[in-house]
Amino acid sequence: xxxxxxxxxxxxxxxxxxxxxxxxxxxxxxxxxxxxxxxxxxxxxxxxxxxxxxxxxxxxxxxxxxxxxxxxxxxxxxxxxxxxxxxxxxxxxxxxxxxxxxxxxxxxxxxxxxxxxxxxxxxxxxxxxxxxxxxxxxxxxxxxxxxxxxxxxxxxxxxxxxxxxxxxxxxxxxxxxxxxxxxxxxxxxxxxxxxxxxxxxxxxxxxxxxxxxxxxxxxxxxxxxxxxxxxxxxxxxxxxxxxxxxxxxxxxxxxxxxxxxxxxxxxxxxxxxxxxxxxxxxxxxxxxxxxxxxxxxxxxxxxxxxxxxxxxxxxxxxxxxxxxxxxxxxxxxxxxxxxxxxxxxxxxxxxxxxxxxxxxxxxxxxxxxxxxxxxxxxxxxxxxxxxxxxxxxxxxxxxxxxxxxxxxxxxxxxxxxxxxxx
Amino acid sequence: xxxxxxxxxxxxxxxxxxxxxxxxxxxxxxxxxxxxxxxxxxxxxxxxxxxxxxxxxxxxxxxxxxxxxxxxxxxxxxxxxxxxxxxxxxxxxxxxxxxxxxxxxxxxxxxxxxxxxxxxxxxxxxxxxxxxxxxxxxxxxxxxxxxxxxxxxxxxxxxxxxxxxxxxxxxxxxxxxxxxxxxxxxxxxxxxxxxxxxxxxxxxxxxxxxxxxxxxxxxxxxxxxxxxxxxxxxxxxxxxxxxxxxxxxxxxxxxxxxxxxxxxxxxxxxxxxxxxxxxxxxxxxxxxxxxxxxxxxxxxxxxxxxxxxxxxxxxxxxxxxxxxxxxxxxxxxxxxx
Numbered sequence: 001x002x003x004x005x006x007x008x009x010x011x012x013x014x015x016x017x018x019x020x021x022x023x024x025x026x027x028x029x030x031x032x033x034x035x036x037x038x039x040x041x042x043x044x045x046x047x048x049x050x051x052x053x054x055x056x057x058x059x060x061x062x063x064x065x066x067x068x069x070x071x072x073x074x075x076x077x078x079x080x081x082x083x084x085x086x087x088x089x090x091x092x093x094x095x096x097x098x099x100x101x102x103x104x105x106x107x108x109x110x111x112x113x114x115x116x117x118x119x120x121x122x123x124x125x126x127x128x129x130x131x132x133x134x135x136x137x138x139x140x141x142x143x144x145x146x147x148x149x150x151x152x153x154x155x156x157x158x159x160x161x162x163x164x165x166x167x168x169x170x171x172x173x174x175x176x177x178x179x180x181x182x183x184x185x186x187x188x189x190x191x192x193x194x195x196x197x198x199x200x201x202x203x204x205x206x207x208x209x210x211x212x213x214x215x216x217x218x219x220x221x222x223x224x225x226x227x228x229x230x231x232x233x234x235x236x237x238x239x240x241x242x243x244x245x246x247x248x249x250x251x252x253x254x255x256x257x258x259x260x261x262x263x264x265x266x267x268x269x270x271x272x273x274x275x276x277x278x279x280x281x282x283x284x285x286x287x288x289x290x291x292x293x294x295x296x297x298x299x300x301x302x303x304x305x306x307x308x309x310x311x312x313x314x315x316x317x318x319x320x321x322x323x324x325x326x327x328x329x330x331x332x333x334x335x336x337x338x339x340x341x342x343x344x345x346x347x348x349x350x351x352x353x354x355x356x357x358x359x360x361x362x363x364x365x366x367x368x369x370x371x372x373x374x375x376x377x378x379x380x381x382x383x384x385x386x387x388x389x390x391x392x393x394x395x396x397x398x399x400x401x402x403x404x405x406x407x408x409x410x411x412x413x414x415x416x417x418x419x420x421x422x
Numbered sequence: 423x424x425x426x427x428x429x430x431x432x433x434x435x436x437x438x439x440x441x442x443x444x445x446x447x448x449x450x451x452x453x454x455x456x457x458x459x460x461x462x463x464x465x466x467x468x469x470x471x472x473x474x475x476x477x478x479x480x481x482x483x484x485x486x487x488x489x490x491x492x493x494x495x496x497x498x499x500x501x502x503x504x505x506x507x508x509x510x511x512x513x514x515x516x517x518x519x520x521x522x523x524x525x526x527x528x529x530x531x532x533x534x535x536x537x538x539x540x541x542x543x544x545x546x547x548x549x550x551x552x553x554x555x556x557x558x559x560x561x562x563x564x565x566x567x568x569x570x571x572x573x574x575x576x577x578x579x580x581x582x583x584x585x586x587x588x589x590x591x592x593x594x595x596x597x598x599x600x601x602x603x604x605x606x607x608x609x610x611x612x613x614x615x616x617x618x619x620x621x622x623x624x625x626x627x628x629x630x631x632x633x634x635x636x637x638x639x640x641x642x643x644x645x646x647x648x649x650x651x652x653x654x655x656x657x658x659x660x661x662x663x664x665x666x667x668x669x670x671x672x673x674x675x676x677x678x679x680x681x682x683x684x685x686x687x688x689x690x691x692x693x694x695x696x697x698x699x700x701x702x703x704x705x706x707x708x709x710x711x712x713x714x715x716x717x718x719x720x721x722x723x724x725x726x727x728x729x730x731x732x733x734x735x736x737x738x739x740x741x742x743x744x745x746x747x748x749x750x751x752x753x754x755x756x757x758x759x
Binding site: 177179200201203204205215227238401 | 447
């Protein structure tokens with residue numbers, strides 16, 4: 001007899017374990033017609049000082065600004081000038097081209113790993129546009145758009161990807177795990193969600209010191225299942241911290257759909273309700289909605305009205321990384337069927353609709369972005385690609401473990417240098 | 423010079439550093455208004471204000487993570503994990519973040535923080551209030567691990583830890599917070615006031631991190647110990663009529679190997695003592711280093727006195743604790759050959 005013998009209690013109804021399954025698997029025809037997509041402009045915009053509860057209906061809605069006619073509509077329209085819109089479009093296009101070039105570089109054996117953010121470009125670039133350059137970010141690995149939108153040199157990013165002589169992280173970090181203090185971009189961790197409560201801590205520091213800068217923490221839908229998500233929400237709520245907590249719900253955590261992180265039960269934005277903080281659910285493929293929601297949360301934080309959890313609803317259009325093949329777990333044409341469209345096409349269509357853009361200018365800009373990326377790649381490859389690295393300056397791998405090299409590391413360094421890396 | 427117990431000495435170290443450095447912030451479970459369950463942070467909130475000393479939610483992961491964020495911002499967090507047994511929810515943040523951030527950012531960001539935590543048994547705390555998990559931290563590149571054994575060293579080492587540019591895990595031997603312990607649990611507790619190391623200088627001073635102390639000179643053998651076990655070892659030496667050299671390591675990482683090597687080469691015998699379980703305990707590292715450095719000077723195998731490889735059992739606390747009987751047997755063994 002054992003505790004797991006059901007015959008022991010044969011007269012009671014047998015319990016069932018529910019294991020979530022996505023709607024579509026390889027071979028299925030994706031059909032998102034039952035997905036609830038509220039009309040653009042339909043979501044109300046509470047005052048930024050409103051009690052958190054006033055935002056809670058928005059956690060099951062969807063803040064959308066770009067309408068079917070590609071015009072901006074409703075109370076969330078951030079009324080951006082055309083230059084700002086064009087800058088956001090350019091940043092998004094640059095991100096996509098950058099991703100394509102670096103993906104190819106990995107396939108060519110120039111580096112070990114790469115991660116694209118295809119379909120999610122609006123989120124980081126519009127968030128960067130909505131915050132001040134002095135504000136701090138604790139990103140995940142899919143917010144390369146923050147760096148690009150903040151004007152970070154593309155060559156720096158590529159040198160990191162190649163772990164080459166120009167890599168400021170000295171060949172220590174997996175490609176795309178950028179870090180730059182001056183650009184307010186905290187070192188990316190492979191241990192997911194660790195950065196989410198760290199962002200809260202940074203903002204607590206800013207509040208302790210009476211600073212005016214705020215902080216934005218980022219997490220994916222899958223990693224909301226980590227305890228660190230709960231820690232972040234708890235501390236943010238307890239100390240009413242001036243932080244923006246963003247969950248990018250691209251619906252896929254490698255091969256696990258968002259239901260494995262709890263999405264069958266509630267939206268990710270709804271988690272704000274239980275903590276009593278403001279929550280917004282936003283169309284992540286609508287750059288104007290992303291901008292407006294971050295701007296709203298930033299105003300709220302800056303005026304000491306507390307934290308906001310924002311769910312950016314989007315779709316991971318490509319694989320998790322260069323090590324992933326999504327055709328093994330979802331239909332290959334699912335991205336095309338995704339009803340919220342492509343963020344670049346949508347912003348471009350908006351600029352066209354308001355008469356601030358034309359196809360010729362778009363082509364010209366795309367060529368410029370492509371040339372910029374190619375030039376950066378050429379420049380960075382002059383400093384080497386990954387297969388050539390790790391042979392010189394072996395002793396450097398013992399630096400920065402501590403401020404000063406202790407005796408045991410000095411001994412090991414001597415041995416490593418003598419071995420010569422073989 | 424005032425006479426302090428270890429709690430008062432640690433409290434004083436906080437006061438000195440909070441007054442000197444406006445970036446020092448202190449938080450943890452119950453540390454604010456109440457002053458901590460062991461009273462180490464008593465009076466700090468009143469003196470330095472609620473935004474520099476405050477209670478944290480029961481979330482060790484959140485405490486460490488927000489301290490990381492604050493250190494990134496430019497503050498110097500000195501956080502308390504109420505018992506070392508509770509540190510594991512914060513372990514990912516400590517191992518993957520606190521320890522690695524200097525390295526992975528090529529020193530653009532550093533983690534000057536102190537994680538204080540009471541550890542060790544002998545207080546009838548059962549398995550969740552008695553553990554000695556120091557070797558889980560000595561194994562992690564990027565961390566420093568400090569364990570004082572007297573009020574004088576506790577204050578000086580805590581000040582040094584707060585001033586250190588790297589993260590320090592600061593283990594406080596809670597059995598000896600109020601008085602040194604000779605291992606005889608049935609005897610009344612002796613207060614610190616009768617011990618010379620309870621004399622604690624006023625104001626700022628440091629005990630250097632990475633420097634051991636020879637607390638008893640002798641020629642028969644060398645005993646390596648830290649925390650509570652320093653006092654248990656000293657008592658055992660007298661009870662067994664030996665002329666032992668007793669070294670209080672004080673810092674496990676970076677280790678003061680020179681002091682150890684010099685002593686073992688002089689005595690030719692070595693006993694390693696800790697309260698933590700034996701297998702993969704820090705004693706294993708010490709034995710390996712001693713045999714690497716002193717093999718041809720050794721006259722007997724290096725012995726270990728440790729806790730058992732079991733969870734810390736409540737009612738069997740004194741059968742678990744490496745007390746006078748285990749010390750006596752090991753001393754006889756290491757002296758026999």
